Amino acid sequence: MRGRPAGSRALPHRWGCVAGWCWAPRLGGWRGGFLVVLPPEEPRSRAGLSVGANMAAALRSAGVLLRDRLLYGGSRACQPRRCQSGAATAAAATETAQRARSPKPQAQPGNRKPRTGILMLNMGGPETVEEVQDFLQRLFLDQDLMTLPVQDKLGPFIAKRRTPKIQEQYRRIGGGSPIKMWTSKQGEGMVKLLDELSPHTAPHKYYIGFRYVHPLTEEAIEEMERDGLERAVAFTQYPQYSCSTTGSSLNAIYRYYNEVGRKPTMKWSTIDRWPTHPLLIQCFADHILKELDHFPPEKRREVVILFSAHSLPMSVVNRGDPYPQEVGATVQRVMDKLGYSNPYRLVWQSKVGPMPWLGPQTDEAIKGLCKRGRKNILLVPIAFTSDHIETLYELDIEYSQVLASECGLENIRRRSLLMETHCSRRPWPTWSTHTSSPRSAAPHS
Incomplete structure (x- = not known):
């Protein structure tokens, strides 16, 4: 070393x-x-x-x-x-x-x-619908997030075109x-x-x-x-x-x-x-177990857990971005903690545009499960730590209400996001370890 x-x-x-x-x-x-x-x-x-x-x-x-x-x-x-x-x-x-x-x-x-x-x-x-266009303009001008031809011109144009649609989505979740x-x-x-x-x-x-x-x-x-x-x-x-x-x-x-x-x-x-901190994994596992308890007892073992993460363009992935591997590592550790008690899938949401993105897409996975008669689903946002448009609108409205009704799902729930602290005040290395004895701690896996 x-x-x-x-x-x-x-x-x-x-x-x-x-x-x-x-x-x-x-x-x-x-x-x-x-x-x-x-x-x-x-x-x-x-x-x-x-x-x-x-x-x-x-x-x-x-x-x-x-x-x-x-x-x-x-x-x-x-x-x-x-x-x-x-x-x-x-x-x-x-x-x-x-x-x-x-x-x-x-x-x-x-x-x-x-x-x-x-x-x-x-x-x-954006906290209000009036802030949506500025939010989108900064987003589409960020070359770390995406690259577009003549981005300084095309980015603001796309932002302006998408603003009315996104504003309506924010209105549906309370206005911001x-x-x-x-x-x-x-x-x-x-x-x-x-x-x-x-x-x-x-x-x-x-x-x-x-x-x-x-x-x-x-x-x-x-x-x-x-x-x-x-x-x-x-x-x-x-x-x-x-x-x-x-x-x-x-x-x-x-x-x-x-x-x-x-x-x-x-x-x-x-x-x-x-992505694989034991406390994070424990909190995911505990929340999933609590959500599974809300399903009918006779259906609990057949609930399919869909771990949904924000997708990325394949052009970003092919440059070596570690995101899909780290999301997969989180999923693997969580399921290991759960003893692989239920069938599960890692799926990806929020694809934009015609270019290839990470898949399968969350909505397509839900449709496919319905066709095979798997009609009890637990959605787990695996890459988010607080609610926003992708959870409150995309998961809660588009998928769990509209799509669930179209497919005839029996039960669909979404795991809550903010982690509970019964995951404990255990003797993890603390801030004092960081500042006073930096060489005493070993790598944590």
């Missing part, structure tokens, strides 16, 4: 990684991460479905894993390896100009100056995405737990960094710099790594410092994936 240096000079982008410990050649060795799992409230019913997306007001217990320091900075800055060439688009320059205004601070309880910041990275979603609300609740519970577990790095403050809606990642970094943090953790909210999601967010951090022409004043660490 190669040795692990104490620091690094640049924010890493694409790493080879297993279960939270990542081999980072540019940084000279293995690097690790941490996981905080937060509780839902009791599930609520939505049109006969188990949505279960509410979070309990108090954090009952959780596991935290944070290993090894990654220092962003040093005597010189190195450009990270990119998901694809030309990722610094004209859109990035436009966003930099727009950020000249001072964004609204992400207010949190307490008035102590924070020492450690956790930047919660995600795609984000709840992802910011849930991320805030997760962040509040996370920093409360970290203040308790790691007082020597407290106070902790969470920051929300979205790619396509406010607060944008760049706006969050500006606030972190103004707060004068000692250290910062870029914490992806995607359990499985993809260049199109986590990679895009990490590129945004790099581009911010490159464009403003200065080095960060805080020491950065990165948690870029956690």
